[in-house]
Amino acid sequence: MGNMRINNLSVKETEGLIYTALEAGINVFDHADIYGGGSCEEHFSKALSGNESIREKIILQSKCGIRKGYYDFSKEHILSSVDGILQRLDTDYLDILLLHRPDPLMEPDEVAEAFDQLHHSGKVRYFGVSNHNPTQIELLQKSLTQKLVVNQMQLSIAHTPLIDSGVSLNMNTDNAVNRDSSTLEYCRLNDITLQAWSPFQTGFFDGVFVGDNERFPELNKVLERLAKKYDVTPTSIAVAWITRHPANIQVVLGTTNAARLQESAAGSEIPLTRQEWFELYAAAGNMVP
Structure with a gap:
């Protein structure tokens, strides 16, 4: 929290x-x-x-x-x-x-x-x-x-520099630019827990993507479909996308709404498939080569 x-x-x-x-x-x-x-x-x-x-x-x-x-x-x-x-x-x-x-x-x-x-x-x-x-x-x-045990970084489906360059390595695309020096892989190698802040933001406090059908129509379609499948809310699926990653990333929930806090926590229990994880990643506008 x-x-x-x-x-x-x-x-x-x-x-x-x-x-x-x-x-x-x-x-x-x-x-x-x-x-x-x-x-x-x-x-x-x-x-x-x-x-x-x-x-x-x-x-x-x-x-x-x-x-x-x-x-x-x-x-x-x-x-x-x-x-x-x-x-x-x-x-x-x-x-x-x-x-x-x-x-x-x-x-x-x-x-x-x-x-x-x-x-x-x-x-x-x-x-x-x-x-x-x-x-x-x-x-x-x-x-x-003392060993450093935590690194808190910004991460959401709509803000994925931690993921992008690893997926698009050696390609002449914007996603291939390594903006964070492979921080995710480094933390996994050194047993440093990653904590994801702004898990629902599109950028540096540029607004929430959940429910924003004007900027993220495809992403919200997938969020809503998976929410129905797992009997949760789109917010839960947004959290599940982060916690599905094998780095065991902790999600920092900045909400002051009790119901949204419960929805978000429920997302950590949802076992998204690989196909669903990549579908959400692509729906947010990212290329899967």
Whole structure:
């Protein structure tokens, strides 16, 4: 469950959404220090106030490194960011801390010092990154004591750079352009869990493709047909397309609608066939050579 927009809900509504997620089998709750300027983390902790027993049943994940107009992976900023995150979430530790977007001025040894301090103090149990390519991960991992366990990337049926170049390798087409340095394959080789953000978006917040028959008529026809076959919703099928991939990708659901959260969670149980997976990929406008 992504928590980027939960500050648009009341505390009571947020509590209900969290319990809906738990009942649907969702136990990872994704945050970032910039979501709502930190208010989303505060909102989440208020929703769980008085329910301390839940803390050990969930995985709390947050991200840091984005500041207003620039990125900052300095030791000082990472440490102060985590202290702020813990205070806002009203918890003693984070299960996972992600570095939000690559910092071109990163000093890997400085990040390593911050991670060591956070790990030894018990403030953070595991570490990962978001929106990083393989070389950036390797550069950071060289200095770290801890193994990076997560890489959060944008992925949906209508936004497939992670998939495209591998399918269209060595072809003179736009899909063959390797835009992410084979990040998907790298993460699989190195046992790094991929998390898919914006699983229903067409691009960088360019709108949701589910139900958009003007821009994605063919894709929605297939989504609706498969939804009827599996007795779910098109949203469920959109999730199933991601979770069908053998990389065991985790889908980050940013919805604040409880029903849509349940629909999405149901999608992870649907065993799309290979033919159906490729049919959806092609219906989104991708070429299958």
